[in-house]
Amino acid sequence: AQTVTQSQPEMSVQEAETVTLSCTYDTSESDYYLFWYKQPPSRQMILVIRQEAYKQQNATENRFSVNFQKAAKSFSLKISDSQLGDAAMYFCAYRNYGGSQGNLIFGKGTKLSVKP
Amino acid sequence: KAGVTQTPRYLIKTRGQQVTLSCSPISGHRSVSWYQQTPGQGLQFLFEYFSETQRNKGNFPGRFSGRQFSNSRSEMNVSTLELGDSALYLCASSLGGQGAPLHFGNGTRLTVT
Numbered sequence: 001a002q003t004v005t006q007s008q009p010e011m012s013v014q015e016a017e018t019v020t021l022s023c024t025y026d027t028s029e030s031d032y033y034l035f036w037y038k039q040p041p042s043r044q045m046i047l048v049i050r051q052e053a054y055k056q057q058n059a060t061e062n063r064f065s066v067n068f069q070k071a072a073k074s075f076s077l078k079i080s081d082s083q084l085g086d087a088a089m090y091f092c093a094y095r096n097y098g099g100s101q102g103n104l105i106f107g108k109g110t111k112l113s114v115k116p
Numbered sequence: 117k118a119g120v121t122q123t124p125r126y127l128i129k130t131r132g133q134q135v136t137l138s139c140s141p142i143s144g145h146r147s148v149s150w151y152q153q154t155p156g157q158g159l160q161f162l163f164e165y166f167s168e169t170q171r172n173k174g175n176f177p178g179r180f181s182g183r184q185f186s187n188s189r190s191e192m193n194v195s196t197l198e199l200g201d202s203a204l205y206l207c208a209s210s211l212g213g214q215g216a217p218l219h220f221g222n223g224t225r226l227t228v229t
Contacts, residue, residue, distance in 0.1 A: 103161050
């Protein structure tokens, strides 16, 4: 069974600086998808970024980028120029290619605090 | 375009009762999934519906059930509530295609006393 591990329960960053959140996963599949979701106090999970395993190029979305290391099964999220609104729980998630679209496997999350 | 809508936002029930939660997906989305979120277990997949058919089910007892209607709206039912069922229940919808991301609602906070 696939697992997702986020080893940092909490992280803190100064406003305008850069922070990296770690995520590792375990799978025997070669094709899959990886996601980072953000959950602010409003409770709504918001998609931050998505990566297809068959693409070697790291995904980027504005200030958010990932470092995808397929061989190491690592999928870290880098947030540049951190803003107060980035404070939230961040979840790393995995989904098999060809499997149920709704079945994401989530890590336990990292709580990110942003200091002004 | 309206997002995923879950009702109610908060619910308090007594042990042994049953409860029904509702989810309206984004217009055009045919896949609806449900997740349970607790501090201890994190986010756990309950089930997914696509075109009114259950496509996948997580490892939860039979007290947890769901259904999807022809307009893609979905309901989740929990019977014989237990204290451990207290959680945030999240619904997510997607177009259902490969790689399609999930779009989540704000969740229903269920408290069982």
